[in-house]
Amino acid sequence: MDLILLGFQTLADPMVIAMLLLGVFAGMLVGSIPGINDNIAFAVFIPFSFSMPPEQALALMVGVYCAAATGGAIPAIVIKVPGTASSLLTAEDGNAMARKGAAGRALSIAITSSVVGGVLSSLVLLFFAPSLAKVALKFGYVENFALAILGLSSVVGLLRGNIIKGAIAALIGLLIATIGFSPMTGGARYTFDNVNLIEGIPFVPLLVGLFGIAAMLDLKAELLKSRAENAAPVALPNIGSLKLPRALLRRLAPVWWISALIGNLIGMLPGAGMLMAIFLAYNQAAGRYRRLFAGKPGEPEWGQGAPEGVAAPETANNAVTASSMVPLLSLGIPGNSTSALFIGALALHGMVPGPLLFTQHGNIAWMIIVAFLAANIVLWPVAWLVLRTVSQYVFSIRKEAMVGVIALLCLMGAYSDGGNLFNMWVAVAAGLVAYVMRLANIPLGPAILGLVLGPQLETSLHNSLSISQGSWGVFFNVSEHPISAGMMFVSVLLWILPALLGLRERVRANKGGQKT
Amino acid sequence: MKIVTLTATLAVLLTTPLFAQTYPERDIDLVVPFDAGGSGDVTSRIIAETANTLLDGAKINVVNRAGGGGVVGQTFVSKAKPDGYTILAMTSSVVTNPQMKGAPYEVSDFRPVALYNLDPEVIAVPQSSPYQTAEEFLAAAKDKKMNVVVAGIATSHHMSGLAIERVTDITFNYIPTKGFGAQVQAIAGGHADAALWPLGEAAGQAGNGGGVRILAIASEERNEAFPDVPTFEEVGIDIPIWATFRGWAVPKGTPDEVVKTLSDLMKSVYDTPEYIEKMDAAGYGAVYRDAEGFSFVVDSYAAQTSVIIEEAGLGQ
Numbered sequence A: 001m002d003l004i005l006l007g008f009q010t011l012a013d014p015m016v017i018a019m020l021l022l023g024v025f026a027g028m029l030v031g032s033i034p035g036i037n038d039n040i041a042f043a044v045f046i047p048f049s050f051s052m053p054p055e056q057a058l059a060l061m062v063g064v065y066c067a068a069a070t071g072g073a074i075p076a077i078v079i080k081v082p083g084t085a086s087s088l089l090t091a092e093d094g095n096a097m098a099r100k101g102a103a104g105r106a107l108s109i110a111i112t113s114s115v116v117g118g119v120l121s122s123l124v125l126l127f128f129a130p131s132l133a134k135v136a137l138k139f140g141y142v143e144n145f146a147l148a149i150l151g152l153s154s155v156v157g158l159l160r161g162n163i164i165k166g167a168i169a170a171l172i173g174l175l176i177a178t179i180g181f182s183p184m185t186g187g188a189r190y191t192f193d194n195v196n197l198i199e200g201i202p203f204v205p206l207l208v209g210l211f212g213i214a215a216m217l218d219l220k221a222e223l224l225k226s227r228a229e230n231a232a233p234v235a236l237p238n239i240g241s242l243k244l245p246r247a248l249l250r251r252l253a254p255v256w257w258i259s260a261l262i263g264n265l266i267g268m269l270p271g272a273g274m275l276m277a278i279f280l281a282y283n284q285a286a287g288r289y290r291r292l293f294a295g296k297p298g299e300p301e302w303g304q305g306a307p308e309g310v311a312a313p314e315t316a317n318n319a320v321t322a323s324s325m326v327p328l329l330s331l332g333i334p335g336n337s338t339s340a341l342f343i344g345a346l347a348l349h350g351m352v353p354g355p356l357l358f359t360q361h362g363n364i365a366w367m368i369i370v371a372f373l374a375a376n377i378v379l380w381p382v383a384w385l386v387l388r389t390v391s392q393y394v395f396s397i398r399k400e401a402m403v404g405v406i407a408l409l410c411l412m413g414a415y416s417d418g419g420n421l422f423n424m425w426v427a428v429a430a431g432l433v434a435y436v437m438r439l440a441n442i443p444l445g446p447a448i449l450g451l452v453l454g455p456q457l458e459t460s461l462h463n464s465l466s467i468s469q470g471s472w473g474v475f476f477n478v479s480e481h482p483i484s485a486g487m488m489f490v491s492v493l494l495w496i497l498p499a500l501l502g503l504r505e506r507v508r509a510n511k512g513g514q515k516t
Numbered sequence B: 001m002k003i004v005t006l007t008a009t010l011a012v013l014l015t016t017p018l019f020a021q022t023y024p025e026r027d028i029d030l031v032v033p034f035d036a037g038g039s040g041d042v043t044s045r046i047i048a049e050t051a052n053t054l055l056d057g058a059k060i061n062v063v064n065r066a067g068g069g070g071v072v073g074q075t076f077v078s079k080a081k082p083d084g085y086t087i088l089a090m091t092s093s094v095v096t097n098p099q100m101k102g103a104p105y106e107v108s109d110f111r112p113v114a115l116y117n118l119d120p121e122v123i124a125v126p127q128s129s130p131y132q133t134a135e136e137f138l139a140a141a142k143d144k145k146m147n148v149v150v151a152g153i154a155t156s157h158h159m160s161g162l163a164i165e166r167v168t169d170i171t172f173n174y175i176p177t178k179g180f181g182a183q184v185q186a187i188a189g190g191h192a193d194a195a196l197w198p199l200g201e202a203a204g205q206a207g208n209g210g211g212v213r214i215l216a217i218a219s220e221e222r223n224e225a226f227p228d229v230p231t232f233e234e235v236g237i238d239i240p241i242w243a244t245f246r247g248w249a250v251p252k253g254t255p256d257e258v259v260k261t262l263s264d265l266m267k268s269v270y271d272t273p274e275y276i277e278k279m280d281a282a283g284y285g286a287v288y289r290d291a292e293g294f295s296f297v298v299d300s301y302a303a304q305t306s307v308i309i310e311e312a313g314l315g316q
Helices: A002-011 A014-032 A038-049 A054-071 A073-079 A090-137 A141-153 A163-177 A203-228 A246-268 A273-292 A307-323 A325-331 A337-348 A362-396 A399-416 A422-439 A444-467 A472-476 A482-515 B002-022 B039-054 B068-078 B093-100 B134-143 B156-167 B180-188 B199-203 B256-270 B273-281 B291-312
Strands: B028-032 B060-064 B086-091 B110-126 B147-150 B173-176 B194-198 B212-217 B243-251 B286-289
Touching: A002 A014, A002 A054, A002 A362, A014 A038, A014 A054, A014 A073, A014 A362, A038 A054, A038 A203, A038 A337, A038 A399, A038 B060, A054 A073, A054 A090, A054 A307, A054 A337, A054 A362, A073 A090, A073 A307, A073 A362, A090 A246, A090 A307, A090 A325, A090 A362, A090 B180, A141 A273, A141 A444, A141 A472, A141 A482, A163 A444, A203 A399, A203 A422, A203 A444, A246 A273, A246 A307, A246 A325, A273 A307, A273 A444, A307 A325, A307 A362, A325 A337, A325 A362, A325 B180, A337 B039, A399 A422, A422 A444, A444 A472, A444 B173, A472 A482, B028 B039, B028 B068, B039 B060, B039 B086, B039 B110, B039 B243, B039 B256, B039 B273, B068 B086, B068 B093, B068 B243, B086 B093, B086 B110, B093 B156, B093 B291, B110 B134, B110 B156, B110 B180, B110 B199, B110 B256, B110 B291, B134 B212, B147 B156, B147 B180, B156 B173, B156 B194, B156 B291, B180 B194, B180 B212, B194 B199, B199 B212, B243 B256, B243 B291, B256 B273, B256 B286, B256 B291, B273 B286, B286 B291
Parallel strands: B028 B060, B028 B086, B147 B173, B147 B194
Antiparallel strands: B086 B243, B110 B194, B110 B212, B110 B243, B110 B286
């Protein structure tokens, strides 16, 4: 308890608080601009942080990290362009709500869900970090493989009637993930002797292209089409009231709990990250929605503006932020690529995350933890401020101008990740590919998941089998690898449940047909 | 014609000492071929900070040029003008990248300037491992093929394992795992038998409360921070030293005077107590070798690795 107080004391310094607020504000902006994400913001910021006191630098980073996950929802809802990869799913139901005139409500759900997810995750970090870190250690190669399988299986539920195209998308993602030098053989794969591809396709520019550039192409096509038809361009939705009725809050509460739980679990497991958390939470919420609300009067189809479709992913992605610091702070193992950047920021100030951090730099370690709590609490007022000021201006810009500006920002963002010109080509190419995929109606989600999980899938399978001397049974061995066996079981359920339910419906329909 | 040659020679003779006196007359780019926040970046920024308090009228700017596992930035410096205004934060991967990754430069395209960090290889086991000492581990490894975590096949750590195999009658089963965090997870969680790691990173995980135990260090003398951990030679592994290194290098053709100025600058940085403190705190023991000493380290590493690469058929 004394130590937690020490953390609050360090945070209470006016400059540190100011930096935290600045971070939340900046993160909200960074998140809400398609083509720029927290990784890029950190890549630009970390060198500057060298000349700042460590507590100020880290408070700012915590603010950016938490708020970027929220900010991404703003353009996702208003213009159907996810600001960050983590708001990919929010764009579906969120934008559908906005088009029905409920933009304010969708935004409000997104922000409130973020705060709920973020605060719960901060509390987990504050009180359970050491004991949960031990859980993370239980994940070996076998468990990591099962986790990757579970992640890939999570998209099945989202692909009703589109299984083949979904599978094609996932395979495209997995294939792209094999580019680069294989850690298993040391040999090159599909690098075409291009030194830029030695480590695979650079990931951040790839995301920038898939989301930012592709969305710009989409917007531009829409503009051209409306001009050709001489129709008035679709006006941007008015944000309107942010108030949430009490009944809706009560209805969303279970979704918040479940999604926060999923986000927290995935967050503290190294290597999984926000994308997997949002897919699992979204999938879970979809099942619940179809059971309880779908088909009732006044309730839209899933994906057509269901409030749960905004609440679930937005809770889950913020729940990943603080929980991804659990293994990082206590073990030095980053939960995802963004939290990995904290290692660099700490190292610049002579601190090594891991078991020694709490004894050697207790004030900083606890400051980071309480900063997560503080950042998630100030998220609401800052989000409100950004929506009422900056976003109003941004969305009043003519769409033609917006297309150019965002495209430019995307290219700059891609370049600033490592300062390599090649990254800009990656962003452009990824954007074109994503655009073509959209035209062909191939979903992007499974491809991204394949891309993210590919390396983990491959190395953990190789290493599990190498250690087990070729026995595939390890993944289902209940006594030695119960976690893996459990996850495999759930994965199988995810595959066969939709089929079983479909079968039941058909049987029921047949019976009904016989009676009449 | 003769007059032209003469004037040219004179001009060179006249300007060379002048050049030495005026260098550096503008800012110097220190190219880090990795992303901000990595070990190469952190050490470079600590050095630049101290160096900039010593330099007058010019300063060192750290420039990140990441991509291709370092090859992009390394290639950039190999092609830069050899005037001393572009320095490479050189790591041992420069030695092996041409052969292993098809990098379009040769080690000889660089002139070593000064060495500032040597990171010896260690054998680490889980805290829960039954092997308390290196001798126990090595004895057991003769009967059972140990699962040894390395950063990847054909990395310097994999090669250090192959080097151990060469001088003992042990064979390891290598478990390639990318990223130090994931490797710690495998070892601290007891999912593999041992790991081959650089000391700098392993040190943060060993000792009080850490999840790993260091059994032996591949350096000539025992490490000050780990006085109880024996060297490789002490436990019967005939490898006096296996260490990755960090230093400064400039494109070949850079004038001697410039190399000397930079090498002396690094010496002055090394003589600053705050610098040593900062490097220690970040987990990188600071050392200093001048251009000649650094060249020797580079050459010995090249000799050590080329044998392994050839024998194991690792080259591309």
